[in-house]
Amino acid sequence: xxxxxxxxxxxxxxxxxxxxxxxxxxxxxxxxxxxxxxxxxxxxxxxxxxxxxxxxxxxxxxxxxxxxxxxxxxxxxxxxxxxxxxxxxxxxxxxxxxxxxxxxxxxxxxxxxxxxxxxxxxxxxxxxxxxxxxxxxxxxxxxxxxxxxxxxxxxx
Amino acid sequence: xxxxxxxxxxxxxxxxxxxxxxxxxxxxxxxxxxxxxxxxxxxxxxxxxxxxxxxxxxxxxxxxxxxxxxxxxxxxxxxxxxxxxxxxxxxxxxxxxxxxxxxxxxxxxxxxxxxxxxxxxxxxxxxxxxxxxxxxxxxxxxxxxxxxxxxxxxxxxxxxxxxxxxxxxxxxxxxxxxxxxxxxxxxxxxxxxxxxxxxxxxxxxxxxxxxxxxxxxxxxxxxxxxxxxxxxxxxxxxxxxxxxxxxxxxxxxxxxxxxxxxxxxxxxxxxxxxxxxxxxxxxxxxxxxxxxxxxxxxxxxxxxxxxxxxxxxxxxxxxxxxxxxxxxxxxxxxxxxxxxxxxxxxxxxxxxxxxxxxxxxxxxxxxxxxxxxxxxxxxxxxxxxxxxxxxxxxxxxxxxxxxxxxxxxxxxxxxxxxxxxxxxxxxxxxxxxxxx
Ligand SMILES: Cc1cc2nc3c(=O)[nH]c(=O)nc-3n(C[C@H](O)[C@H](O)[C@H](O)COP(=O)(O)O)c2cc1C
Ligand code: SF4
Ligand code: FES
Numbered sequence: 001x002x003x004x005x006x007x008x009x010x011x012x013x014x015x016x017x018x019x020x021x022x023x024x025x026x027x028x029x030x031x032x033x034x035x036x037x038x039x040x041x042x043x044x045x046x047x048x049x050x051x052x053x054x055x056x057x058x059x060x061x062x063x064x065x066x067x068x069x070x071x072x073x074x075x076x077x078x079x080x081x082x083x084x085x086x087x088x089x090x091x092x093x094x095x096x097x098x099x100x101x102x103x104x105x106x107x108x109x110x111x112x113x114x115x116x117x118x119x120x121x122x123x124x125x126x127x128x129x130x131x132x133x134x135x136x137x138x139x140x141x142x143x144x145x146x147x148x149x150x151x152x153x154x155x156x
Numbered sequence: 157x158x159x160x161x162x163x164x165x166x167x168x169x170x171x172x173x174x175x176x177x178x179x180x181x182x183x184x185x186x187x188x189x190x191x192x193x194x195x196x197x198x199x200x201x202x203x204x205x206x207x208x209x210x211x212x213x214x215x216x217x218x219x220x221x222x223x224x225x226x227x228x229x230x231x232x233x234x235x236x237x238x239x240x241x242x243x244x245x246x247x248x249x250x251x252x253x254x255x256x257x258x259x260x261x262x263x264x265x266x267x268x269x270x271x272x273x274x275x276x277x278x279x280x281x282x283x284x285x286x287x288x289x290x291x292x293x294x295x296x297x298x299x300x301x302x303x304x305x306x307x308x309x310x311x312x313x314x315x316x317x318x319x320x321x322x323x324x325x326x327x328x329x330x331x332x333x334x335x336x337x338x339x340x341x342x343x344x345x346x347x348x349x350x351x352x353x354x355x356x357x358x359x360x361x362x363x364x365x366x367x368x369x370x371x372x373x374x375x376x377x378x379x380x381x382x383x384x385x386x387x388x389x390x391x392x393x394x395x396x397x398x399x400x401x402x403x404x405x406x407x408x409x410x411x412x413x414x415x416x417x418x419x420x421x422x423x424x425x426x427x428x429x430x431x432x433x434x435x436x437x438x439x440x441x442x443x444x445x446x447x448x449x450x451x452x453x454x455x456x457x458x459x460x461x462x463x464x465x466x467x468x469x470x471x472x473x474x475x476x477x478x479x480x481x482x483x484x485x486x487x488x489x490x491x492x493x494x495x496x497x498x499x500x501x502x503x504x505x506x507x508x509x510x511x512x513x514x515x516x517x518x519x520x521x522x523x524x525x526x527x528x529x530x531x532x533x534x535x536x537x538x539x540x541x542x543x544x545x546x547x548x549x550x551x552x553x554x555x556x557x558x559x560x561x562x563x564x565x566x567x568x569x570x571x572x573x574x575x576x577x578x579x580x581x582x583x584x585x586x587x588x589x590x591x592x
Contacts, residue, residue, distance in 0.1 A: 017348065017349075017367055019348060019349035019350070020329075020347060020348050020349045020367075021349065022349030022350075023329070023330060023331070023332055023346070023349060024329075024330070026332070027330065027332070057350075057351055058349060058350060058351055061334060061351035061352060061508075062291070062331070062332030062333050062334050062352075063332070063333035063334065064291045064292070064332040064333035065332055065333075079498070079501075080253045080254075080498070080502065081253055081254065081411075081448075081452065081484060081495055081498050081499060081502075082253065082254055082410035082411055082484055084494075084495075084498055085410070085411045085412055085484070085486060085490065085495075086411070086412075089498075118292075119251070119253065119335065119502050119505060119506065120251060120252070120253035120254070120255075120452075120502070121292060122250050122251070122255065122256040122258070122259040122290070122292075122293070123256060123259075124253065124254050124255070124256050124408065124410035124411075124416070124482070124484070125256050125408060125409065125410050125416040125417045125418060126416070127410060127416070131292070134294040135294075136294075136295075
């Protein structure tokens with residue numbers, strides 16, 4: 001595991017306290033396992049010599065840690081006020097929902113896409129915004145969403 | 157509100173914080189150096205730390221993260237002497253709905269902030285700094301990491317910076333999706349690998365902060381101002397703005413304007429001027445209805461009140477706050493009840509759950525807002541909301557409580573008839589006025 005490249009402690013690895021590495025370690029585990037299963041949580045606890053409860057407590061607090069399996073492409077639609085004002089949020093969510101045949105919070109049966117709502121993505125000036133995995137997409141329209149989904153292999 | 161004689165006309169205002177953004181490769185150290193970058197560090201290292209703190213005090217700089225605390229005063233709170241290790245923690249957790257300035261700075265011009273961090277650390281005698289960056293800022297994380305490693309390579313970080321006896325190590329710590337971690341003590345908890353629950357204050361981070369050590373927490377826009385103060389002097393900085401709000405500020409404008417975006421302008425500029433001149437006015441020639449002037453947690457202002465200077469003291473007098481300077485513009489087609497419902501959902505979602513008034517109260521407010529919006533409101537709901545607001549405000553463990561009641565209270569104050577219409581007619585007043 002090269003922490004520098006994964007981008008949590010760079011360029012130093014000299015964080016003075018073990019627990020302070022926990023968020024970084026959870027990110028790494030999540031990347032390797034896809035989500036934070038109890039196996040992954042145990043692994044992190046062992047590696048950092050922390051109690052499993054400590055790891056669980058932290059993992060469950062943060063929305064970016066996934067405690068259940070997710071689709072290969074995680075589509076996150078901003079439902080913030082600025083996005084809503086310019087036609088984003090629910091209309092976009094509904095549009096994608098119809099395309100993929102899933103509701104917010106669900107994953108397609110083939111495991112390819114999951115859909116969820118998120119709060120402000122700090123793209124309010126280029127709203128409506130959504131995110132797919134590590135990538136931010138701005139000024140979305142139904143047409144640009146269709147193109148995007150198609151490029152990810154969504155057939156409908 | 158027309159006596160604006162204390163406000164500069166700002167005709168010759170020249171942006172500094174965003175001046176590099178239009179350069180190609182603005183995020184690169186070579187670009188930053190080519191426009192005189194890191195000269196402020198060189199200059200700062202030749203001055204005694206006390207003098208730098210003094211310069212920042214005299215500049216009048218106040219925090220850009222929302223609370224507006226005087227920056228130099230905060231630096232002065234850090235204990236003197238070399239016997240205790242000290243820390244600088246940089247707040248790049250930007251998550252206040254409407255705000256998108258910090259993301260642009262870190263993605264497009266990280267070295268400007270880095271320079272500010274180095275100067276701040278030198279001034280308060282810290283040899284360790286952490287950048288806490290919002291987990292969702294994937295590009296920002298990458299840019300911070302690259303900027304930091306380049307700064308090491310050029311000798312701006314590490315041992316004996318530029319041949320001085322000052323050393324500083326800096327690393328990036330990614331958050332993981334929790335708005336509350338922007339609150340400074342919650343951020344420290346998160347940096348320690350824990351749940352992001354705020355700590356009781358006092359003690360303040362300047363005495364007991366990260367790992368129990370004195371810690372200076374500063375927003376990244378605040379730190380971006382520092383190199384300019386060193387280069388151009390305190391008097392230059394304090395010549396911009398109003399009596400109590402000095403310097404340039406990045407205003408994030410979103411919503412129903414023709415040209416949304418980040419605008420660097422002098423503090424004290426009129427909100428009206430930002431909306432109509434800089435952001436291109438209201439879309440489709442519509443009428444302005446309401447504005448949130450400082451991010452989701454600042455009170456809503458009706459259109460009649462937008463001729464107000466964007467400064468800490470003037471917005472407070474107008475019943476709102478400067479907050480992060482994030483201006484959310486709503487035109488006549490906006491249902492205020494729906495806007496507030498949405499903000500309430502945000503706060504209910506982001507309450508950390510640590511204290512009861514916020515944990516329970518935020519959800520109660522959202523429930524009531526939701527049923528009013530959906531035409532299922534009860535006749536006593538407005539009073540219920542106002543009672544909840546009174547019960548929450550001032551009774552929570554951290555300032556999030558006051559933040560979450562602001563939109564509700566101000567909306568009822570200025571747009572009560574819309575709430576009443578929803579409750580009585582089970583319908584939206586705006587939708588009946590403006591058929592879509
Ligand atoms: C709920 C809440 C969220 C906050 N979020 C942020 C944030 O995302 N970024 C930030 O710089 N300050 C945020 N703050 C303010 C910080 O607590 C703190 O005042 C600030 O980082 C200090 O830096 P400054 O003096 O440079 O503004 C938040 C405060 C509260 C109460
Ligand atoms: S006010 Fe809200 S966010 Fe702050 S400590 Fe209490 S529950 Fe947590
Ligand atoms: S409200 Fe959607 S990005 Fe800010």
